[in-house]
Amino acid sequence: MGHTDAINRGHQELLDEISSLKQHIQELERYKAEHQHMDDSLREIEAKYRFIMGNTADIIRILDLNQRCVYLSPSVFRIRGFTVEEASERTINQDLTPESLQQVRSAFEEEMKLEATGTADPDRTRTMEIETFRKDGSLIWMEANFSFIRDTQGKLTGILVISRDISERKKAERALKKSEQALRTILDNTYDAIFIHDLEGRILEGNQRMLDLYEITKEQAIRSTIIDDFSCEGSSLAEQKERWDRVMKGETVTFEWKAKRPNDGSLFDVDVALKRIDLGSRPVVLANVRDITRRKATETALRESEEKFRAVVENSRDTIMRFDRRHRLLYVNPNVKEQTGIPPGNFIGKTLEEAGAPEELCSLMEQATEQAFLSGEIGRTEFQLPDGTWLDSMLIPERDASGKVKAVISSSHDITAHKQNEALWRVLFQAAPLAICVIDQDRILTRVNDHCVQTFGYRPEEMVGRRTDFLYFSDDECRAVGESLYSPSHYATKEVRMKRKDGEKICVLLSRSYLNGRDASGGSIIIAQDITARKTLEEQLRQAQKMEAIGQLAGGVAHDFNNILQAILGYTNMVLFSMGQDNKHYGKLKEVEKAGERAAALTRQLLAFSRRQVLQLGPLDLNQVVDDLMKMLRRLIGENIELSILPGHALRKINADRSQIEQVLINLCVNARDAMPDGGRLSIETQNVWLDEDYCIHHDWAKPGRYVLLSITDSGCGMDGETQKKIFEPFFTTKEKSHGTGLGLATVYGVVRQHDGMIQVYSETGKGSRFNVYLPVTESTDEEILEERQVPSPGGHETILMAEDDEPLRFLTTEMLKMAGYRVLAAVDGEDALRIYQEHGREVDLLLLDVVMPRKGGRTVYDEIRAINPEIRCLFMSGYSEDAVHTNFILDHGLKLIQKPFKSLDLMRMLRQELDRR
Template sequence: MKTSSRRMLQLRPALRIALIYAVFGGLWILFSDRLLALFVANAHLLTRLQTFKGWFYVLVTAGLVYYLVSQHLRRETQLEGSRRLSESRLQAVLDNAPAAIFIKDTRGHYLLANRLLREIIGSSEGSILSKTDQDLFPDEQARQYRAHDIEVLNSEKPMEFEEIMISPGGLRRYLATKFPLFDEERRVYALCGILTDITARHGAETQLKKSEERYRTLAANFPNGMILLFDHDLRYLLVDGTGLQELRMTKQEMEGRTLADLFPPAVREAVEPQYRAALAGEKRVAEVAFGDFLYEVHTLPVYDERGDVVAGMAMTQNISQKKQSEKERLLLENQLFQSQKMEAIGRLAGGVAHDFNNQLTGILGYTEMILQSLRPGDPLRSDIEEIHRAAERAAGLTRQLLTFSRKQIISLQVADLNEIANEAQRMLRRLIGEDIELVFVPAPDLAHVKVDRHQIEQMLVNLAVNARDAMPGGGKLMIETANVELDEKYCRQHPDAVPGRYAMLAVSDTGQGMDENTKARLFEPFFTTKEKGRGTGLGLSTTYGMVRQHQGTIGVYSEKGVGTSFKIYLPSCDEPLAPAPPAPARGEVTGKETILLVEDEQTVRDLAEKILARYGYRILVADGGGSALLQAQRNNEPIDLLLTDVVMPNINGKELYRQLRERRPNLKVLYMSGYTENVIVHSGILEADANFISKPFAIEALVQKVRQVLDH
């Protein structure tokens, strides 16, 4: 219904003309005769005129028809021309399109084929037009094309197919977009097809697929890391590996998305050039930080069978742990080196000091004896006193060196660090002066320690003096104590330390701090940054020696311009506090008892013999353990006191005393605390209640100690 009315409309101009013609023609025939009959009465004339009128009518209508038809024909020719023009334009466009394009009628005859299609098929236009696929292609393909065509014609919708075509260039793969063409009445009268060559893309895709499959198993089991395969758009094709959890992304989330979609700019900037290099055929390695971790990223190209790069591969490994252990190892090596260095320096210093010390005992002792025998006004007196003072200063130095090399005999007593520090406070206040505030923070319930009290005091003095020197403009000196447990981890980093419970004594200041170089050399003897005469560089080295001799460790924390904190850890013990040592006896120092003097160093032996003989004692002298035992056997008289060096060749002092006492149970002993090399081997520690006197000794000190031991 609708179509017929449309058709009526299209026909209207012609109909109108025909109707007008019919009306005018009819009117003419009707009225021209009547009009003629009005004016002409003659029947013959009338008939003749009517014949003329008929001729006239034919003439006019013939002219009219001629005019109309010729006009129509002219317009037709013009239309044909412009249609030709647009068709040739269309053909040019089609021929230059990068796709193969055709139009077929509904029965499959080619109405149009552009140049590319003609080239693919390998025939001229003439030989394609009005042919069907059946005529042009092998059966199987022709059937497939036709099946696709029919699908589109039936559905009347555009559709896409993948079609294969065997052309002179070999097998090629196309994406065929086919759609129906409609006429004015919306009837499908033809089918248009556009073919895009996807052979290359398809090839790359299959290669990629192959690579993906090849790497998928490998990736899934990649230990401690990930394998990522990415294409030329930096889109991840495959992501897997045991390290994936750390990224907090699943592989489903990552695959199919690009580097830019997934990672923050920092990672992208680090990784992108590397990825691109891989896609350009270059292998690279870099370290990339992401989140809390550090990754080592290896990138390399993935090739297809033809040797083209189809993708890039990144293999990542979390190296945070490795880096950390490497750092720890370096630290440990450094620490080990430090302690070995200290050990070596200690041995050297200890050896020199030991030999020096025996000589100094002689110099000091003999000068003292000379001084005792000189008259008060003797002109030699002041010179000898100078010698004595110089020898004392030298003895002070060797004492410190021996402390550092841990070759000093110490007497351990169970003590409370809080109590020692508290007692020392008054002395320390005097040392540090008014500008520095001293704060003491004792830990409640501090564990007991087994220490040589004098050494602890000495440590506090050394550290406090250093703190004072570091705070010339005043500041705060803090002494703290605490119970501390040193764990495996700490001890791994500090080879000197052993895991366990410790009492800590910390001395901190708000001074100038120190740089790395100073920190590294701090505990070396004679290392000082102070000007000549201000420091000898022995303070911390002796402190270090003392701490080590207590089986403790010392650590330093310092920041330039902020301050320094030394922490001393001493092993804690569960024993109760030792009773206070007896006060040294004053008064009479002479005696008549028999003393067995055992000393392998002749200078010291002669000196001690002379001094004691002068104070009235009877002396038996031996130069070692063997001769001492012989002496004791030969003498049936009582021996009251054994005065012996601690360690001598063959038999040491302790052992000698033990053997002698078997026969003489009342024998008393006074050890001369020689700073001998071997003492350390034998722990270097006498029982807390052992009597001992340090070398070099003053005459006064020796005779007093001897008297005290005999009377006790």
């Protein structure tokens, strides 16, 4: 029984265990079903998530804490051009610009610090705008939202970045900002003064032009009313009320009136446009006010000009007529009566024939007028009236706005006297005691007078039809004479050597005139005067004058020099006679005696000298000449004068006589020393210069070419204008008789001219002097010259306040600046410059000031303007070197100076450099 019970209990336990196991199996199956449902839901959610991530317009990126990419949405390809694999391998260092990279790193470092201190906000999201690279290297703007991913314990595990392309938005923002800036710029810089006032006339707002026009401050404007403070109109109250009613109805009303400035009550003309507009909750009136004072003055001047023109036409000695398309007269001036005998009023509305003019005049004028209508070009015709009067008529087409000829103006001039002169010229052509030749544009003789037989030995028939080269010794000579005679840079008169029929050489003065008065295309008249005998006499006279001058000079030198030599040799002989040959100084004194005797021999040679001096020319480095003379020059000028040498860089060689150039340098330094008896500053400066055609047009003393410039500048007493005109004349001197012969500067001038150079002086009384010596360089190349000529001339459109007291220089500088495009405000002196700046200060971009001016100098003007505007830019002008300005004015470091005379190109370059300086 016990065994059976045991079996039953075991069986029951087994059944319970099986039941429990079945229950567990059921629970597992239920859990499996739930888990499968969860897996399906999760897969569905993940599919949706991946769909959203794959099709979002933004780039979604997940980074680990080392900023390596864990996940990247496919939209990166559409936005940046990279595949997911390519973009995942790139670091933020490669993706971002340096500025954006620094911005991102700073944010990450800040978040890490907060995390380390436990103060980080787990829900914090950072948004920033960054620039990132596309695959093609271009940049795009992205708006990036950064948030940090945490696990269930709140620990950082990664970074979620959602980026959106905002390039178009940034572009639109920039465009909007630019548009706003442009609108504000237009408002502030418009030519019109703009008011906004309420319906009672109280000013609410106005632009800068309004403040400038009425010369008031913004505070004054806001406290003012349009009618009471600014208006001075002469119209009636009814007219003003009618105008205001139209404005209130929404019309734009324009009218002219007299305005006044509140501060001084001055009146000026304005053109006004009023328009009612709504700003928010209240209506206001927008007023555009334009200053038309100048226009009014121009209209008045135009009316006066028209009246003057009519007066000129009415009183002209020419007959002036205006024809319509049917040849009917619209206007004739009073002079028509003198030529036709018919009153002017009888012509209006009629043809010449209908008015009763001579038949010959009617026929010729009808043909000429019709031709002008058909061709549309200016025409000329000559004809003779029955009474013998010759007329020269010019017919000028008058066009309408479409360009069609609507009328023809005829101006007829009486040329009877001219025709008579032509007949007289034919008589004089043969009677003149000069060889007169007419040649065509190919230099072929078409007519010669009989006097050519006496000059050239040829009969007229032997010369006509031939080129002029048979009258010269070579084709090269013929070509050179032609180029010189017809060159626009030379006079139409030239002395040349020519060949007679018998081969004899003659000296001829050729004069050239154009038959058409303009150029050689219509042929030329050449007048040849045989001056062989005169040239021989002139040469003899010059030689005699030169000998006389040299003899006078040599005599004066020999007289004084021999007196000195006599003293030297006399005392030397006395000492030698008193001592024995064994004395240790005997040999030295004998050398002194020999030197004195050699000097006496040189004096005798000077007295015997009468032949023309020959220059020993050769390539010469002017810097080397100055350097070699330094010791002597320092002794020569004395210790109380400061000497500075400014050698030019890469100075070109000149073809010159070294001794003569040394004499030029010494004479100029001695002249400077004598101008500074109490000491001062002397500067010797060399540089390469190029004088172009434009510079020489405005400086008639200059010749185009490449030169080495030697400048001697002193801070001495200077010279007035009358003295400067005479300083190069022989024997002219401002010194006492015992302190100079007046030959120093005359010698300098002669040497410079003999070297084909030029010399100019710039000086003012009490302000020092500057001598500029231009010596032509040797071994110049065409390529170098062409390269310099092709250097461009910058220009600009800024406003320049220029002060120059010399009227010709002021006009010239103004024209230079205007041609380059600048606006110029010209002042006659320092006080005038300050006045102009007070009126136009806001417009002035740069000051161009002469250093020395009456009333106030350039430095004083600059200092006073700089006190008002510390940022003002300035360029000084002076006839003194930048490193050798006279002691009355020394430029501060950093200020710029351009030396007179200057070139348009150098001035324009220095102006541009100053205006573009940041």
